[in-house]
Structures are given as structure tokens and as C-alpha cells.
Amino acid sequence: MKDSVSVGLLGVGVVGSGVISLIEKHQAKLAHQLGCNVHVKSALVRNPEKAREVDAGVNGTELTTNSEDVLNDPEIDVVIEVMGGIEEAREAILKAFEAKKHVVTANKDLVALHGAELHESATKNKCDFYYEASVAGGIPILRGITDGFASDHIEQVMGIVNGTTNYIMTKMSNEGVSYEDALKQAQQLGFAEADPAADVEGLDAARKMAILGRLAFSTYIDLDDVEVTGIKDIELTDLQYGDQLGLTMKLIGFAKFDGKEVEVNVQPALISKEHPLADVKNEYNAVYVYGEAVGEAMFYGAGAGSMPTAAAVISDVVTVIKNMHRGVTGSQFVEPRFKKELKSESQRFSQYYVRFHAKDEAGVFSRISSLFNKLDISFKQILQNPSKNPDTAEIVVITHTASLQNMNEALEELEKLDEVVEINSFYKVEGDADA
Template identity: 85%
Template sequence: MKNMVSIGLLGVGVVGSGVISLIEQHQAKLAHQLGCNVHVKSALVRNPNKTRDVDAATNGTVLTTNPDDVLNDPEIDVIVEVMGGIEEAREAILKAFEAKKHVVTANKDLVALYGAELHEAAARNKCDFYYEASVAGGIPILRGITDGFASDHIEQLLGIVNGTTNYILTKMHHESVSYEDALKEAQELGFAEADPAADVEGLDAARKMAILGRLAFSTYIDLEDVDVTGIEGIELEDLQHGDNLGFTMKLIGFAKFDGKQVEVNVEPALISKDHPLADVKNEYNAVYVYGEAIGEAMFYGAGAGSMPTAAAVISDVVTVIKNMHRGVTGSQFVEPRFKKELKPVDQRFGQYYIRFHAKDEAGVFSRISSLFNEFDISFKQILQNPSKEADTAEIVVITHRSSLEKMQQALGALNKLDEVPDIKSFYKVEGDAEA
């Protein structure tokens, strides 16, 4: 057993600084758990003179601008990649595996796009590859799925896996501020980037759901398999109507597997206030798991930030070192059990929220109801309010369970009615659908 395990760090930004700090702060605990010391020997940076949240030199970490100083150092056992980006990180990790070094990463973009390739490279070189911090920050959801549900069949996942959008929707719902004002505040507080597109357009959440679905269902899920809708078009009226009907709006990652076909999507959805996800507010994340044996379970916590994410990274480092001591590194990768088969729209079922304007005339709503009946869609809840436009009513309905295909066909037919000037909103309803 080695007395010292040396870490090579790629990136000393917010998360990298947290990794150095936590390792140094918890040396005694790590030594007790592992029977050896752990040290960040060297770190790759772009500017060694930049002011950082941690003084690497004080902790004995050597900063370098040459990746080979880290990747080719024979004394370094584990590479921790927290520099972000995709192609540069992918190249560095592949080089690390070729050098027989184990890898831990927090890079969700990389894992979502190249996870299969990197797993295969790790297995080929008998190396470990872990990425707990790539989804939901400090929440141990990946280990929970792979280990905690090892003997169970996961049927469905519902996830709030993007803190930026959850913060924005929380502000809109509870303070009745506009999307634009809520986004601006999120940027001022550092929850949203100057360019928030990846968050508000749903891409960040989609990458995380691809990773979650891949592990939960033991099948390859590519990013392009995830249907994505962001939150940019959400209006306060929909949050207010949803509230009146007993719902709150969340950007939900949804993944379902029936043993043969899989569906994965990310979209704004109305969640019943009785559902635990409805109480997940601000920048927090949560993943709700439906298991055949365990029933329902929820993982909740901080979805981002220096210390929560760094803690998840170090948890993976601890796992790697334990595997090194046991001589079982490179053995965790298991080929997917199921061939990917995506569920078609006629087999995707749910309840739906629709808001539209209609002429305020006798017989109009009867014609609308008849139209939906043609597609075997019935209404569970209905609201009718005066519209700002003369002789027009605003109608809000929540349907009973229907296939997505029939719902899309009904919306197409509704859009062609002369009595319906426009369809304002269409959202899925979760936590209230009939079995």
C-alpha cells in the first residue's frame, strides 16, 4: 500500500480551488479512511500568476501551463479534470488513460458527449473513470443509482438538475417578477452566466439527463435523443394559472424506461404542489427516482458551487484510491445491457396544460370540446377568464391522460379553428397523472 497518493489537477478555478482546500483540510480524515495521505502534487493552469480562491503554493501544489507536466508525471496516480470545455478535456483524459492514470471529472458536457468512448478507454487501460460531480453538484445521485439501486429496476426519473432555471422560476412564482427581471437577478448573484443560453434553453439539463438515463437504464442515450424545451417563453400568467389550479412550474428532466423503450426529455412542466419536487426552490437541485422495489425516493441538495462540487469530486477520488488498494481498478465499467430503442410519440403519455384564446360566443366551447373528443382527449380542469381583447375569452384546461401524438394532432386542429385566435401555452403536467 502506498503511503502517499498524488493527484494531478487540470484546472484551478472555482471547483479546482475547492478540491485543493478540502483535501488539505481533511488530511487526517482521508488518512484514517484510506491508510495513506493524499496530496495535489501539480495543477495545470492558464495563468500561474492569477489570484485564486486558494494559495496553491502554500499547500505544496506546483502550478504549470504544460499539461505534460501533469499527465506524464510517473508519481501522479489520479487526474482530476475540472478545467471545463470539451475537446481539450477529452484529449487530456485519453492521454491520462494511456499513461495508466485514473480519472475523476466534473465535466458534464464531456461525459454526455463522449462518455462511452471514455469508459471504453478507461477499461482498456484498466483505469477507473468517475464523474459524480457532473450531475447535480454535491448530490450523490450517480452513486445512488449505480450502487443503491443495483438490485432494483428504475422505471422513471424526474429531475430538477439546473439551479439557474430553478432560481428564475422560483422568483417568478413567489415574487411575480418577469422572466427578464428574474434572469437579471440570477446573473447578478452569480447563479447565471453572462450568456445563460445553455441553462435557460435546457441544454445543461439535457446533458445531465442523458448521463442519468444512461446509468439508470443501462442503455446508451445520446444527447440528441433528449427532446429539449427551455424556459424563455414562460409567462407569468401560466405560473399564476398553474398556482390557482394547484401546480408550480419547474424545468423538469424526465426519463422513463419500460424495459424495452426509453424516453428522455427536458421541458417546463407543471408539478402538483403535493409532489416533493414542488418544494425544491431557488438554486437547489433534486432527482426523484421511481424504483420497482423501493418505490419512490428523492435525492436533494446544492446543485452547484465550489465546495459541494469539490466534495463530490473528492468522494470519487476516495473511491479510486480504495480500488487501488484492493487491486480492482478498471473493473467498474459494464457494457450497457439494453439496445437503445426510443419510445415513439404515440406511446408517450401524460396530462397537459393548454392556455388559448377563443371567441366569447355561444357554442364555441362546445365545438372545442368536440374537437378534443375526436382525439379521445377529455378535460379534467377548466378555467375561463375574460381576455384583454374584446369579445374574447382566455381558456385554460388541464387534460386527462393522453398520448403526446394525439395531443399534438388536437393542438394542430385547434390552431385551425376560426374561433381560436391563438394558442398561448402548452405544458406537460407531472405528479398528477393517472396511472
């Protein structure tokens, strides 16, 4: 057993500085747990002159602009990749595995896109490969799913896994501000990037759901398998109707597996206010897991930030070093064992919310409801209000559980009806205990 384990860092940005300062600060705790010291020997930076939150050089970490100094250093056993981006990070990690170094990464984009290839290389080189920080920052959700539910069958995962969109939607719900204004506030507070596309279009959440789905269901989910709808088109009207009906709008990552087919998507959905996910506010993240034996469990916490993410990275480093000492490296979070088959629309079931405008004439609602009934869709709740145009009414319905195929067909038929002026919005409804 080594007296001291040297790790190398790729990237000293927000997360990387956190890693250096946490390892420094908790030397005693780490030494107690591991029986050895942990030392960040060298770190790859783009510009060593640039001032950093942690003055890495002072703490005994050599800064370098050449990745080979980290990847080819025989003293370094563990490489931490927190540089971000795809291609450069992918190549660096593959080189690290070839040099028999264990890898810990926080890079969800990379793991979602190239997870299979990286796992394969790790296995081939008998290296450890962990990425707890890639999903929901400081929340130990990946280990929770793989270890905590080891003997259970996970049926469904629902997650609020993007803090930016949750912050925006919380503002919209609680303060009635528009999407644009809420986004501006989020940007001012640092919860949204200057270019918020990856967050608000749902891509960031989709990457995390691909990773979560893979670990929960033990099957490879590709990013292309994840259906994505962003939050840009959400209207305050639907948040207000939702509120009247006891529902809150959230960007929900949804993954379901029945032992055969799998379904993964990210979309704004209305969720019952009684459901614990409805109470997850602002920039917080939470993942709700339905296990056959365990029942419902939720993991809640900060989904991003320098220190939470760095803490998750180091929890992986601790696992790796324990494995090294025991001589059992080469283990992964989990080895997929199922062939993936995606659910068709006829196999996907949910309750739905539809808002539309129809002519305010006798008999209209009866024709509409018989259209739905023919497709086996019945209504759980109906709201009808006069609209600005005196000849039309605004109608909101919440259906009982129906297949997505039937729902889509019903919406097509509905649009064709002369009495229907416009279909305004259509959302899934989750978390209804009577569903």
C-alpha cells in the same frame, strides 16, 4: 499499498481550488478511511501568476502550464479534470488513460458528449473513470442510482438539475417578476452566467439528463436523444393559472424507460404542489427516482458551487483509491447493457395544460371538447375567463393522461377551428397522484 497517493489536477478554477483545500483540510479523515495520505502533487493552470482562492503553490502543489507535467508524471495515479471545455479536456483524459492513470471529472458537457468513447478507453486501459460531480454537484446521485438501486428496476427519473433556471423560476413564481427581471437578479447573485444561454435554453440540464438516463437505465443516451425546451418563453400568466390549479412551473428533466423504449427530455412543466419536487426552491437541485421495488425516492441538495462540487469530486477519488488498494481498478459506474430505442410520440403519455383564446360564442366549448374527445383526450380541469378583448375568452384546460401524438394532433386541429383565435401555451403536467 502506498503510503501516499499523488493526484494531479487539470484546472485550478472554482472547483479545482475547492479540491485542493478540501483534500488539505480533511487529511485525517481521508487517511483514516484509506490508510494512506492523499496529495495534490501538481496542477495545470493557464496562468500561474493569477491570484487564486487557494494559494496552491504554498500547499506543496506544483503549478504548471504544461499538461504533460501532470499526464506524464509516473508518480501521479489519479488525474482530476476540472478545467472544463470539451476538446482539450477530452484529449487530456484520453492521454491520462493511455498513461494508465485513473480519471475523475466534473465535466458534464464532456461526459454527455463523449461518455461512450471515454468509458471505452478507461475499460481498455483498466482504469477507473468516475464523474459524480457532473450531475447535481454535491448530491451523491450517480452512486445513489447505481449502488442504491442495484437490485431494482428504475422506471422513471425526474430532475430539477439546473440551479440557474430553478432560481429564475422560483423568483417568477413567488414574486411575480418577469423572466427578464428574474434573470437579472440571478446574474447579480452569481446564480447565472453573463451569457446564460446554456442554462436557460435547457442544454445544461439536457447534458445531465443524458448522464442520469444512461446510468439509471443502463443504456447509452446521446445528447441528441434529449428533446429540449428552455424557459425563455414562459409567461407569468401560465404560472398564475398554474398556481390557481395547484401546480408549480419547474424546468423538469424527465427520463422514462419501460424495459424497451426510452424517453428523455427537458422542458418547463407544471407539477402538482403536492409533489416533493414542487418544493425544491431557488438554486437547489433534486432528482426524483421511481424504482419498481423502492418506490419513490428523492435526492436533494446544492447542485453547484465550489465546495459541494469539490466534495463530490473527492468522493470519486476516495472510490478510486479504495479500488487501487484492493487491486480492482477498471470498474465504472455501470456498463450499459441495453440497446437504446427511443419512444415514439404515440408511446409517450402525460397530462397536459393548454391555454388558448377562443371566440366567446355559444357552442364553442362544446365543439372544442368534442374535437379532443375524438382523439381520446378528456379534460380534468377547465378554467374560462373573459379576456381583454370582449369578444374572446381565455380558456385553460388540463387533460387526463393522453399520448403526445394525440395531443399534437388535437392542437393542430384546434388551431384550424374558426372559433379559436390563438393557442398561447402548452405544457406537460406532472406529479398528479390521480393521473
